[in-house]
Amino acid sequence: MSEFDQYDTQAIVEMDKAHHLHPWQFFDLFRHNGALPIVKGDNCHIYDTDGRKYFDAVGGLWCNNIGLGRKDMADAIAEQAYKMSYASAFVDLTNVPAAELAAKLAQLAPAPLNHVFFTCGGSTAVDTAFRLIHYFQNCRGKHDKKHIISRKNSYHGTTYAAMSIGGKPGDHPPEFNFISDIIHHISYPNYYRCAEEGMSEEEFVDCLVQEFEDKIEELGGADKVAAFFAEPIMGAGGVIVPPEGYLKRMHAVCKKNDILFVSDEVVTGFGRLGHWFASEDEFGIVPDMITSAKGLTSGYMPLGALLFSDEIWEVLNAEGSGRCFPHGFTYSGHPVACAAALKNIEIMEQEKLLENVNEVGPYFEEQLKTLEDLSIVGQVRGRKFMVCVEYVADKQTRELFPEELDIGKRISNHADKLGLICRSIVHLNVMSPPLTMTRADVDFIVDTLRKSIELTVEELRSEGYF
Ligand code: PMP
Numbered sequence: 001m002s003e004f005d006q007y008d009t010q011a012i013v014e015m016d017k018a019h020h021l022h023p024w025q026f027f028d029l030f031r032h033n034g035a036l037p038i039v040k041g042d043n044c045h046i047y048d049t050d051g052r053k054y055f056d057a058v059g060g061l062w063c064n065n066i067g068l069g070r071k072d073m074a075d076a077i078a079e080q081a082y083k084m085s086y087a088s089a090f091v092d093l094t095n096v097p098a099a100e101l102a103a104k105l106a107q108l109a110p111a112p113l114n115h116v117f118f119t120c121g122g123s124t125a126v127d128t129a130f131r132l133i134h135y136f137q138n139c140r141g142k143h144d145k146k147h148i149i150s151r152k153n154s155y156h157g158t159t160y161a162a163m164s165i166g167g168k169p170g171d172h173p174p175e176f177n178f179i180s181d182i183i184h185h186i187s188y189p190n191y192y193r194c195a196e197e198g199m200s201e202e203e204f205v206d207c208l209v210q211e212f213e214d215k216i217e218e219l220g221g222a223d224k225v226a227a228f229f230a231e232p233i234m235g236a237g238g239v240i241v242p243p244e245g246y247l248k249r250m251h252a253v254c255k256k257n258d259i260l261f262v263s264d265e266v267v268t269g270f271g272r273l274g275h276w277f278a279s280e281d282e283f284g285i286v287p288d289m290i291t292s293a294k295g296l297t298s299g300y301m302p303l304g305a306l307l308f309s310d311e312i313w314e315v316l317n318a319e320g321s322g323r324c325f326p327h328g329f330t331y332s333g334h335p336v337a338c339a340a341a342l343k344n345i346e347i348m349e350q351e352k353l354l355e356n357v358n359e360v361g362p363y364f365e366e367q368l369k370t371l372e373d374l375s376i377v378g379q380v381r382g383r384k385f386m387v388c389v390e391y392v393a394d395k396q397t398r399e400l401f402p403e404e405l406d407i408g409k410r411i412s413n414h415a416d417k418l419g420l421i422c423r424s425i426v427h428l429n430v431m432s433p434p435l436t437m438t439r440a441d442v443d444f445i446v447d448t449l450r451k452s453i454e455l456t457v458e459e460l461r462s463e464g465y466f
Contacts (some may be wrong), residue, residue, distance in 0.1 A: 004039070007049035008383040012037045023158075026275050041068025044434045044441060046421070054416065057445050058423045062235060062386075062432040063294035066347050073343055074302050080339035089118065089333030093152070098333030101341050105307060108276040108345070110286045113307040117466045118333040122266035122293035123157025125304035126229075129289050130161040131260050132308065133227045136260075139323065139456050140315050142226075147219045149259075150210070150229040151188040155236035156264055156291075168237060184219065186211050189242040192379050192390070193398070201243040209249045222257035227288075232278045238428055239381055239388035241284075251285040260312075263287035266304070270295030271348055271435045273384050274358040282383075288312060298344045301337035353435040355368060357385050363439055367446045374453050376407070385437065388430045389449070398425050414452035420445060 002167045013034040022035060040047040044067060046056045059065065066073070080097060087095040102116040117132070118127045118248050130148070137145040152154065152167040163171060164179035167188070172178060187194060187208055195204040199204030217461055232247060234240035254261040263285070268278040269292040275281035277290060287312070293304035316325060331337070348354060368380045378392030391408065393401045401407040408424030415422050415429075422445075429449065433441070460466060 002051055004047070004049060004051035007037070007039060008280065009037065009049040012049060043067035043069065043436055052419075052420050054421045054440065055444060055448075057431040057433045058421055059321075059432045059434050060299050061423075062272070062293070063299035064110040065295040065298040065435045066344055066353065067272055067298075067434045067436045069188065070300075070347070072272045072347065073340060075296075076343035077300060077336055077340050079334045084335055087335055088330070090328055093196075095335040095338070097333060097335045097338035097342055099175070101305075101338040101393075102333075104342065104345060105292075105305060109290060109307050110277065110280040112286065112309040112311065113290060114310055115313045116309050117306040117308070117327075118329075119293075119304035119306060120329050120331050121157075121302050121304045122264075122291060123162040124329060125266065125291040125293055125306045126156045126162040126165060126264065127159050128306045128327060129227075129229075129291055129308075132289070132306065132312070132325065133260055133262070133326055134311050135224050135327075136315055139318075139321070142222075142223070142225055145226040145258075146182050147225045148183045148227050148229065149225060150183065150185055151234070151237075152185045153188045153190070153237035153240075153412055154185075154229070154231060154234055154264075156229060156231075157266075159305065183319060186215050188237065188240060189246050190238070190240050192381070193241050202245070205243050208246060209253060212250060212253050216253070216257055216259070222259065225257060225259050227260040227262055228254050229262045231264045231266075232268045232283050233273070233383060233386055234322075234433075235386070235430075236425065238425065239386060239430055240388070241383050247279075247283045247285050251287070260288040261285070262289040262291065264291045266291055266293045267295075267386065270298075270345075271354050271357055272386050272432060274354050274361060276354070283373060296344070297337060297340045300344065301334070301340040302331075303334065303337035303341055348435070351436075356437075357435050360437055360439055360442065361385055364433075364437070364442045364445075364464060367442050370446065371450060371453065371464045374450070374457070376401075376453065376457060382431075384430050385435060388428050391427045391429075391453075403427075403466075405460075407456070411449075411452045411456045414455045415448055418448045418451060420448040420452070422449065 017034045019374040037049045038046050039049050044055055046054050089098055092361050105116050106114040117128050150165045154167045156166045158161045163184045167185040191201055191204050219225055251261050263279040264419050275280050277403050279285050279287050288309050297303045371377045372380055376391045378398055379390045393399050408428050412422050412424040422431050
């Protein structure tokens with residue numbers, strides 16, 4: 001008798017199909033296929049109800065940083081749940097894990113970011129940033145500083161403000177309304193796809209910086225623009241590593257115009273790039289705000305955090321102003337989630353997981369790059385434990401496959417069968433493995449992905465595509 005015999009896969013799939021609306025559910029596909037039920041996790045591996053084992057190279061959704069199924073995490077969560085499972089953090093109550101975690105985050109973040117607002121996840125951290133930006137600008141008498149600039153193809157979450165700040169065209173279908181009067185999108189730093197023929201990386205950055213300055217001008221100048229949002233490396237938008245100097249120069253434009261720089265580190269924070277936060281340590285900028293979630297608890301509990309600077313704090317906290325920031329979630333500073341985050345950080349420190357990312361990350365990049373010899377691999381890009389493979393129909397022209405072909409999904413379907421989970425986003429396969437990944441795991445991922453791509457090429461050939 002195996003531990004998986006207790007599950008009736010078909011019954012679970014049908015129950016799920018009948019009642020569970022999934023995030024980003026494609027209704028027609030889902031009606032036929034349903035979803036794969038996952039019942040067990042062990043470090044980098046997940047198991048379905050039939051006991052099939054997969055290496056999860058996506059780390060859940062870029063969030064499994066310390067590995068799944070850890071007894072020490074389960075114990076820390078259980079202990080806190082038993083001791084005190086909930087206490088509100090509203091107004092004048094607090095709890096010990098929330099206070100300790102806020103202090104710990106202030107210690108790990110770039111020097112002036114000493115203040116934390118806890119949220120339920122990444123989207124709510126971005127929404128909190130959005131509200132705090134306007135509140136801050138109003139408190140300092142800058143009532144016209146309302147405009148927000150972000151980038152096309154960025155992803156900042158799924159709530160109303162976060163989705164409006166995001167710029168992925170597919171996320172902005174006509175069925176929805178978005179905040180469009182004060183949120184504006186400028187070009188994103190994809191040198192491979194967006195630079196003009198013959199343009200150097202430096203010239204490309206010049207253009208992007210110029211576009212930013214022009215947008216500020218168009219909106220009425222520095223007195224009208226409140227903040228700029230950017231992921232240090234764009235995640236869901238296709239793992240776009242910005243060209244050298246881009247973030248520093250965008251940051252300098254912000255400073256010159258008194259515009260807050262919000263670094264969305266929901267993916268890049270907590271070790272994915274080998275640092276607690278990537279903004280300063282990987283890219284040399286100190287933002288005014290950092291949004292974080294995911295790796296903060298490695299997905300063991302839902303939690304997000306907005307970190308912000310002393311400068312912002314001092315305006316909010318001005319003696320005698322009588323101010324109150326009217327914002328908060330029932331679960332802001334949830335003690336069990338904060339206890340999970342504290343344990344998660346302790347594990348990362350004790351097991352030197354950031355060091356592992358810095359050691360194995362370059363090997364991962366280098367090995368994955370070898371896939372560029374395959375006929376449909378246009379570019380392998382990314383950094384350390386945040387990478388992606390882009391597929392093209394024609395390497396010379398960089399022409400993409402038709403969207404209906406769903407090339408990324410075809411390849412990831414083959415990979416599934418070979419025991420590897422890698423997320424497909426149209427013509428991409430995206431990976432963000434647990435920070436515990438070893439060199440042997442890298443070899444498995446690269447070999448399996450190679451086989452999956454080769455099988456897909458054969459399949460396309462047999463369908464007469466080539
Ligand atoms: N910001 C970024 C950069 C993200 O990648 C995500 C989620 N993938 C979010 C915000 C939203 O986080 P959540 O799904 O936890 O709300």
